[in-house]
Amino acid sequence: MALDAVFFDLDGTLLDTAPDLACALNAMLASKNRAPLHFEDVRRVVSDGAAAMIALAFNVSKEHEDMLPLRQELLDFYLQNLATHTRPFEGIEALIEQLAKHKIRWGIVTNKPWVYTEPLMKQIKFASEPVATICPEHVKERKPSPEALYLACKQAACNSENAIYIGDHLRDIQCGLNAGMPTIAVGYGYIPAGDHPDNWGATHSVTSAKELWPIIQAYLDISE
Known part of the structure; x- marks a missing residue:
């Protein structure tokens, strides 16, 4: 070959990229007065995308009416700090x-x-x-x-x-x-x-x- x-x-x-994605998710949770998630828990779902991270953090299904706005909010947080960590x-x-x-x-x-x-x-x-x-x-x-x-x-x-x-x-x-x-x-x-x-x-x-x-x-x- x-x-x-x-x-x-x-x-x-x-x-x-998981550290910055986890930071974005926890920043979003903090903005809603929610407790942060452990990094390793977030890391396991990163490969399945932002929707999987939202499902983990907010216990909502991918079909839930809140999924799309929550997902976009997470991505907005992430876009602010793409390469910090x-x-x-x-x-x-x-x-x-x-x-x-x-x-x-x-x-x-x-x-x-x-x-x-x-x-x-x-x-x-x-x-x-x-x-x-x-x-x-x-x-x-x-x-x-x-x-x-x-x-x-x-x-x-x-x-x-x-x-x-x-x-x-x-x-x-x-x-x-x-x-x-x-x-x-x-x-x-x-x-x-x-x-x-x-x-x-x-x-x-x-x-x-x-x-x-x-x-x-x-x-x-x-x-x-």
Whole structure:
């Protein structure tokens, strides 16, 4: 396999965004004179989006009439502080340096809306810039549809079979497999309670971002 590009999910894979999301939720709760939630409880539902965080905090279903206004209120709090505590996961910056060194293009394919992704990525600096950043607004169907990965490949000028997709949720792995790519499931991300990356059918799985480069390196057939 000639590897041309590596694509990442964003939250829970490339960046540890949970601290800022939890802060936004607790700021919202404080504004309503409610007690804060424990960080680990929030972290477990981050991968399922703002609606899941609201369901946890306010004990309302996703169909409840209050869900949409509460969700938007949370996102408004989040937009005010996107990158106060957000950082790349340990090992990610070194990985991007290796990709840059070996002229491997990289990009982001996320279900996070562009209005949050674009300003967040402006505040996070890597050794090289992503050649593609694909959000739900850019496609008709969200992950696990492969549409976003196909668009990322188009922008990266590569074929889908010559790329890898890395993610921390079952839908990420399904998306990559649906696009015909090798996939890497990351166990360091925001894994829902009772779930396990080894059960997702990924090509590879890791527990630390530091384990990603040796897997990618094997596809490149290099030893450095």
